[in-house]
Amino acid sequence: MTEEFDAVLIGGGVMSATLGMLLSELEPGWRIAVVERLDEAGLESSSAWNNAGTGHAGLCEFNYTPRRPDGSVDVSRAVEIGEQFSASLLFWAHLAAAGVLGSPRDFVRSVPHSGFGRGPDGVAHLRGRYEGLRGHPLFADQEFSDDPAVLRDWLPLMFDGRNAGEEVAVTRSARGTDVGFGVLTRRLLAALRSRGGTVALGHEVRAMRRSGSGWTLDVRVRTTGEDSRLRAPNVFVGAGGGTLPLLQRAGVPEVRRYGAFPISGQFLRTARADLVAAHRAKVYGHADPGAPTISVPHLDHRTVDGREHLVFGPFAAFSPRFLRTGRRSDLLRSVRPGNVGVLAASARDNRSLMAYLVRQVAQTSRARTTALRTFVPTVDPGDWELVTAGQRVQVLKMTGARRGAMVGFGTELVSSAGGSLTALLGASPGASTAVATMVDVLAAGFPGRMAGWSARLAEIAGNRSDLADLTARTHMARRVLGLGPDGEGRS
Template structure:
């Protein structure tokens, strides 16, 4: 095969492409596979340790997966779905660690209990109903509920300290929760790809994509030398995070003609003060403010990045017109086309509460952020916490039923040209569900190979039965799931 010809090119070196590349190399070891990344290293954008909250989203504590029905009961389906997706990720990582290709797992995943925090009479009633809806499911076997101040103080010393207002508080706790450094994981996965003969090209930016003579032609720029060249591939995946929509637009993919993108940056309050970190050994999620989007659910997280422990509280939305943290100021303006202008306008019209929320967050003085933190940590002192920037999300806007809607919750796999091109749009639940999302990409693009590939894929991602999950947790050094004693 001449130089520049590839069977598969994956654009972007984030956790999505890295996961997909390893899956693809497993089912097609004979393929020439390349991952192209514009930055100096992989896993530096949304997948970077500090650019996301590192939660292994498994529905254990996030209320946005479990809406309350009008009769007060809770629908558990969304939480069960994301729990199954995360279980697939755990099983995949476990198998790779067993094969000795991911290195020591403690560098990218560790046990950190996940706590759901209910505040106020309604918050506590909701949490109790949520607990009742989930407790019978095997993936939630260790979920515990308590409104006993003594128990709560042992689970959440920092959150309970200094509470004098008598507000009802309750919590659920799942010791099986995890904190994940998706940046380290990404680089480990790409190292595994290299060992299998795949190529990872850094400082290589894809500037456009074109379909030509039954192949995809990628124009690339070497960011070190400034040199330009072209690559050809039979199959392309665009996993470029915030860079995905512009590239699909450049490829004139009809499926995204009416899609728009709106960037929202995340910021967190962070502390490394040892007494505070020692008093909060959990990820505690609360309820989003009325009208606020699911991505704004407040949470106080124990994080471990580069071996250092800290607490993060947020996220707080901020605005930047860039689609990537290291993108261009012109990204938003350049994404506006005649085809998507009506959707952008309809989205502005139909998402007023979200826009109002954003404006409030962007213009909020520091005291507002500290007030939000004090809802979680009443004793929080200004001098202990610093505001830090996290990653950039591009919320996809599209038209659904005549309304401009925001693909705020859930990712969307777009395929085009008979499945020879796929792209991942949307931001949540994100990195946690990379394995499930990338298996969807393979299924959508290669339906004819499904039967042939199934056994190999099942060797790497076996169905996440309780036994498989227990095995993966053992291999990954995570706390075993101990069924909770009925209250």
């Protein structure tokens, strides 16, 4: 028996869940299936403890505001991410108002976002970032200070007991958020089910192949070994670290030369009540001079399952698995005749990144505490435990100059067979911008339908070309979600 659908979405993470709900809004009559190999959705990268839960909106991340060679700061990427996060807020608010997401407080809370500049260079970078963004309405509430008394008031855990001679500055936006992407994923999928969608848990897609103008998928129930087939004219592969292997097995030509390299993240975590109470913020620092941008440290207040914690990191670690629940042979099995060249070129052309990763993997707990001390001068290592977060599978591909580049710090949208197959590779900025990214998937997968869908999409996810309208609607969405710059909904 082959079951027929209008669209099949592989993987039950935040990306497929978002796409499923967007499709259910646009085409209520469509038969949509989400297929997830684990017994519950949102347990891989989208799970709360497998990511940092930051609602990335460009409010605090130095890596979205690089310095130009003349020292000025380019804020265009932060603005883009701010606008993309607005699309997420608008869509969540639309669904919350329709009563299908439960209480928004279960998955999104106000937590101020701060940038933290250290040393003359870091402070100049932060000031340039602040100046560049302050005229934009989505960043209008940002504050900047290098006054020790203000910093102690904003962030007591970081600035009580700090050496007075250190040059530091902080920006602060009360519009920041902490997001439980795992809960959000499960709420979105429950809503999809309630609208008649199929969510098949414990079902693994083993293979897929072109059939007619669509795709046939071989699916196995993991507990019983029972096999079945699904067919659909449109398939989205949102299988996280499982995406590239599936595309490789299907012989998708667009990824023939792609390689992948997994990097897992680790965080130091504490639940000590007085520490948590003294740091109600997410604070992002900058990379040390010469270090790669992925080394950006941050100290985050998190609320997961109603319990408050602080987490600090990430520290890079190595595992050859492409999913947390993947196999040790994943990396080896991804090596193909078509991508050996890019793997070799990546090793050759990313030596400083490789050296950084090796140093990180070899890092001692004393070195991790030293890194934490730059944020928490009074740290007692006994209060913090090391936890392993999710796997990031970085995409490797040749750039124009035939150099091997790691592109996985951004996301890579693959479209094949006239858009009948779309797939998402890479990880950043990730879950926060899922709505905008899935609108891009719709454009790639359904080019002929976008003109008919655009008015409804603007209604439910906003229109980035009308900034005044986007800003006003973001403000309304925040109220619906119980968030507010005035502190409403703060955890």
